[in-house]
Amino acid sequence: MDRGVSVSLWCEEVEGDQSRGPSSQLRAPWDPTVSGQRVIQRLLRVEERYAPSALYVTLIQREPERREELAKWALEVCCECGCDEAVFPLAVSLMDRFLSASLSLPVSPYCLAAACVLIASKLTECDNVTADTLCAAAECGFPASTLREMERVILATLRWDTAAVTPQDFLPHFLASVGERGRDGDGGDSEEALLSTLRRHSDTLAAMCACDSRFLGAPPSLVAAASLNSALRGLGSKGPAQLAAICEALAELCQVDLVVLQCYSDMIEYGLRQRLRTGLQQGPMEKGEEVETERPGTPTDMRDIDF
Numbered sequence: 001m002d003r004g005v006s007v008s009l010w011c012e013e014v015e016g017d018q019s020r021g022p023s024s025q026l027r028a029p030w031d032p033t034v035s036g037q038r039v040i041q042r043l044l045r046v047e048e049r050y051a052p053s054a055l056y057v058t059l060i061q062r063e064p065e066r067r068e069e070l071a072k073w074a075l076e077v078c079c080e081c082g083c084d085e086a087v088f089p090l091a092v093s094l095m096d097r098f099l100s101a102s103l104s105l106p107v108s109p110y111c112l113a114a115a116c117v118l119i120a121s122k123l124t125e126c127d128n129v130t131a132d133t134l135c136a137a138a139e140c141g142f143p144a145s146t147l148r149e150m151e152r153v154i155l156a157t158l159r160w161d162t163a164a165v166t167p168q169d170f171l172p173h174f175l176a177s178v179g180e181r182g183r184d185g186d187g188g189d190s191e192e193a194l195l196s197t198l199r200r201h202s203d204t205l206a207a208m209c210a211c212d213s214r215f216l217g218a219p220p221s222l223v224a225a226a227s228l229n230s231a232l233r234g235l236g237s238k239g240p241a242q243l244a245a246i247c248e249a250l251a252e253l254c255q256v257d258l259v260v261l262q263c264y265s266d267m268i269e270y271g272l273r274q275r276l277r278t279g280l281q282q283g284p285m286e287k288g289e290e291v292e293t294e295r296p297g298t299p300t301d302m303r304d305i306d307f
Contacts, residue, residue: 035176040221040253043165043173047220050093050164056100057217064213066105070095070113071211077117077137081129085203089166089220090120092210097164098154106150111142115150119162167206167224174228174253175199178246194237201231205268212271218264221254226264230272233265 060067071092078088094116099105106112114134121128131144155162179195205227209215215223229247232238238246247265251258 035173037253040170040173043169044221044255047165050097051219052096052100052217054217056096056103059103060099060213060216064216066109067096067099067216068211068213070109073110074113074117075207075211077114077129077134080137081121081133083117083121083129084125085207086124086166086168087117087120087129088207089168089210090124090164091116093164093166094119094154094158094162096216098157101157106153108142108146108150110138111147111150112154114138114142115147115154118147118151119154123162165220167209167220167227168203170221170224170254171199171202171206171228174224174250175202177249177253178228178232194235197235198228198231201234202227205230205272208271208275209268214267214271215264219254219256222256222261222264225250225254225256225261226268229261229265230268234269 074091074095075088078091091113095113098112098116114137118129118131118134131147135142135144135147175195175198178198179191202224206223209218209223209227229250232243232246247261248258251261254261
């Protein structure tokens with residue numbers, strides 16, 4: 001070992017946000033040594049393994065209402081339970097892969113969605129959501145024993161291969177690259193604040209894509225890059241030249257054509273405007289208030305969007 005390298009064996013876990021109860025949880029900080037092109041290349045190779053079948057994508061996109069209803073319900077449950085941001089996209093991925101294999105909904109579709117949330121929570125969180133909590137969220141539409149049986153059916157169908165790659169797996173690596181390319185000398189604190197805001201906005205937009213069947217079948221890397229690119233454009237903190245350079249870098253990282261990335265970014269912003277416009281139309285309209293047609297800034301939390 002090089003004696004000139006400073007090595008610290010001190011555990012640097014930090015106490016996270018406690019929204020479920022008094023029990024404390026420790027979370028390790030982001031480790032820059034597990035980032036970089038090598039990790040991104042590995043994720044790009046693995047993501048193809050967890051893609052739903054083309055037949056399932058075609059069938060769902062013809063009649064997307066039921067699938068989107070289940071995804072939105074899973075999102076509401078994850079928000080109410082204070083789940084980690086990685087739980088919801090993994091739960092939707094599990095649900096899509098299960099339906100892709102079976103091509104039929106079970107007797108209780110909400111039991112399927114709840115079981116996917118349960119499995120995803122067990123994989124990504126120390127203090128996972130309980131079966132009783134999910135049954136209560138479904139207003140006792142099924143007992144806990146049925147939920148556990150559905151969990152076993154999903155695991156058997158997927159052959160216990162449940163650690164799927166999601167857009168949230170790519171976002172930290174893409175953000176690290178954006179942070180390196182986007183530094184303009186404004187100071188470390190402002191740059192850290194910008195990256196934190198970008199992460200929240202990107203998580204929000206990626207969650208919106210998981211609920212939207214138009215993005216079903218798109219590679220998670222492309223969804224992550226397009227979400228991050230849309231968040232950057234929505235914040236307006238970078239100039240046109242910087243935005244163009246970052247967009248090119250993101251396209252290179254996820255190995256897609258620049259036009260494709262821009263197209264998906266436009267789709268995300270169009271979908272966001274649709275949802276915000278729908279929320280304004282459903283809510284009380286003040287006198288003289290009009291629906292904004294220009295591109296809005298992205299919200300800071302996925303619950304700010306009316307799914």
